[in-house]
Amino acid sequence: MRAYIVDKIGSPFREAEIPQPRPAAHEVLVQVCASGLNPLDSKIRAGKAEHAKQPLPATLGIDMAGIVAEVGAGVTKFKPGDEVFGMVGGVGGRQGTLAEFVAAEAALLAHKPKLLTMKEAAALPLAAITAWEGLVDRAAVQPGQNVLVHAGAGGVGYVATQIALARGARVFATVSEDKKSVVEEAGATAIGRQTPLENYLAEHTQGEGFDIVFDTVGGAVLDASFAAVRRYTGHVVSALGWGTHSLAPLSFRGATYSGVFTLFPLLSGSQLERHGNILKEVAALADRRQLKPLLAKETFRLAALDQAYDAITGGILGKVVVEHESCSHENDSHKG
Numbered sequence: 001m002r003a004y005i006v007d008k009i010g011s012p013f014r015e016a017e018i019p020q021p022r023p024a025a026h027e028v029l030v031q032v033c034a035s036g037l038n039p040l041d042s043k044i045r046a047g048k049a050e051h052a053k054q055p056l057p058a059t060l061g062i063d064m065a066g067i068v069a070e071v072g073a074g075v076t077k078f079k080p081g082d083e084v085f086g087m088v089g090g091v092g093g094r095q096g097t098l099a100e101f102v103a104a105e106a107a108l109l110a111h112k113p114k115l116l117t118m119k120e121a122a123a124l125p126l127a128a129i130t131a132w133e134g135l136v137d138r139a140a141v142q143p144g145q146n147v148l149v150h151a152g153a154g155g156v157g158y159v160a161t162q163i164a165l166a167r168g169a170r171v172f173a174t175v176s177e178d179k180k181s182v183v184e185e186a187g188a189t190a191i192g193r194q195t196p197l198e199n200y201l202a203e204h205t206q207g208e209g210f211d212i213v214f215d216t217v218g219g220a221v222l223d224a225s226f227a228a229v230r231r232y233t234g235h236v237v238s239a240l241g242w243g244t245h246s247l248a249p250l251s252f253r254g255a256t257y258s259g260v261f262t263l264f265p266l267l268s269g270s271q272l273e274r275h276g277n278i279l280k281e282v283a284a285l286a287d288r289r290q291l292k293p294l295l296a297k298e299t300f301r302l303a304a305l306d307q308a309y310d311a312i313t314g315g316i317l318g319k320v321v322v323e324h325e326s327c328s329h330e331n332d333s334h335k336g
């Protein structure tokens with residue numbers, strides 16, 4: 001089959017013929033129709049993501065949507081022809097999704113949302129799983145809570161904003177001035193990212209702090225999150241809490257903190273069903289029209305992979321998705 005390989009750190013993609021995988025027991029062979037790209041994909045290619053444990057040369061690509069071509073022994077919830085999506089490769093030595101086919105554990109997959117196109121579905125897995133683990137699994141977001149999402153127009157932040165709204169929370173999202181309309185149209189209150197902390201705490205929480213603060217940026221933004229959370233009952237969640245931080249502001253507020261490490265099941269081979277179960281919930285939200293990814297306006301094909309990866313780091317608005325011309329799915333442009 002055709003695949004796209006990065007031979008060494010920072011090198012361009014190379015088209016190659018590699019053996020088509022066969023599904024082992026409890027695995028599914030998927031014909032890839034679209035590959036969603038994330039900042040992590042770009043970091044792996046640039047050699048700046050040691051935690052992803054993806055040695056080069058490799059076929060990259062973490063997220064995908066596609067059609068089940070074959071199922072291995074013991075697979076009962078999928079059959080050939082089913083449309084699926086998931087976060088299945090590109091880390092931990094796993095073959096990535098920038099290929100015609102990928103073999104993945106059935107536990108990692110869910111049926112594609114009926115109301116989303118392949119391109120839209122491929123944009124969701126990593127971002128949606130991260131957002132769900134943070135807001136639902138860690139912080140247990142509840143109706144009526146005040147939730148602050150940092151970088152609400154980003155890949156994870158935009159999905160997190162919609163999940164929190166769907167669960168009945170009031171959502172506030174920090175964004176650059178030119179992206180305020182993005183989160184406002186989703187139903188959140190926009191906060192300019194240069195707004196002083198004490199100003200937005202006073203305006204939106206009467207100085208009490210937010211019930212949940214979801215940091216998707218790390219660094220100084222995580223430090224600010226510790227000071228923005230409600231005393232005693234507040235909870236801070238971070239998807240990028242990998243630096244060295246003082247816990248004093250959080251401790252003085254008597255609040256709590258959780259980290260999210262979305263790659264763990266892929267790297268360990270353990271608890272894979274967590275991803276599939278979350279994506280089932282995500283698909284249900286999408287089919288209730290409560291969740292939809294923000295896509296980049298540009299269309300990218302496999303022949304333009306280098307440009308697609310450059311776009312990830314170039315400040316593009318919306319998720320970058322690469323469409324696979326060889327996929328045999330029907331035209332689904334009517335959906336959405």
